[in-house]
Amino acid sequence: xxxxARPVVVLLYFILYAEAETPPRFTRTPVDQxxxxxxxxxxxxxxxxxxxxxxxxxxxxxxxxxxxxxVIEFDDGSGSVLRxxxxxxxxxxxxxxxxxxxxxxxxxxxxxxxxxxxxxxxxGFPTIDMGPQLKxxxxxxxATMLCAASGNPDPEITWFKDFLPVDTSNNNGRIKQLRSGxxxxxxxxxxxxxxxxxxxxx
Numbered sequence: 001x002x003x004x005a006r007p008v009v010v011l012l013y014f015i016l017y018a019e020a021e022t023p024p025r026f027t028r029t030p031v032d033q034x035x036x037x038x039x040x041x042x043x044x045x046x047x048x049x050x051x052x053x054x055x056x057x058x059x060x061x062x063x064x065x066x067x068x069x070x071v072i073e074f075d076d077g078s079g080s081v082l083r084x085x086x087x088x089x090x091x092x093x094x095x096x097x098x099x100x101x102x103x104x105x106x107x108x109x110x111x112x113x114x115x116x117x118x119x120x121x122x123x124g125f126p127t128i129d130m131g132p133q134l135k136x137x138x139x140x141x142x143a144t145m146l147c148a149a150s151g152n153p154d155p156e157i158t159w160f161k162d163f164l165p166v167d168t169s170n171n172n173g174r175i176k177q178l179r180s181g182x183x184x185x186x187x188x189x190x191x192x193x194x195x196x197x198x199x200x201x202x
Contacts, residue, residue, distance in 0.1 A: 023105030024053035028079065030098055030111040036125075037089045037117050044165060045098035045109070046079030053100040057082045060094055072163045083163055089115035124152030130186075148186040157187040 030043035047053045057064045057071055057080070064071070070083045079100075084092060093115050099108045130148040137143045149155040159166040159177065168177045178188040 020050055021104050022050045024049040024100040024102055024107050026100065026107065026109060029109045032112045034114040034116060035087045036121060037115055038086045040083065040085040041087060041113055043082040043096060043111055047100035049102050051102045052077055053102045055080045056099045058097040058099060074164060081164055087115045089117055126151035126155035144188060146188055
């Protein structure tokens with residue numbers, strides 16, 4: 001009985017181990033952006049897999065390396081943000097690639113960055129009419145951040161904290177985003193039970 005069961009146990013172990021490994025799969029991919037010279041662009045890329053995929057950013061087939069290019073990792077290791085500031089035209093105009101890889105496989109997705117000069121900005125291009133301000137609040141109190149923007153069509157406002165996108169759906173209800181739009185788009189970010197004394201978002 002023992003001699004018969006041992007190969008079965010070994011085979012079952014390898015089957016379970018093989019099933020545990022999965023190739024990378026994107027959960028969030030970067031989108032094409034149009035920025036203004038002197039401004040900033042942030043591309044977001046996240047992936048899942050087992051082992052956890054490694055995220056690499058490429059520009060024209062080569063890994064990005066420039067003082068104006070910063071890669072910020074998510075705390076949970078799920079991906080990163082490629083932040084470019086200040087934007088330069090035409091040198092920053094290019095196809096950028098997010099590559100996710102692990103021992104099982106590799107996948108990639110491309111996105112395009114267009115950079116405009118001030119005299120090329122079209123009518124209706126988004127502008128920030130009121131940006132968030134530095135807030136100093138007591139611990140456990142509520143902080144309210146406001147951002148207002150105008151454009152045609154109405155701009156979509158995205159919040160970042162420490163250069164990473166704010167996830168309002170996975171924070172135990174501590175952060176909520178309220179939106180409104182009439183002649184302009186505005187977004188309120190409510191931070192409940194603040195854990196740090198100073199809070200700044202951009």
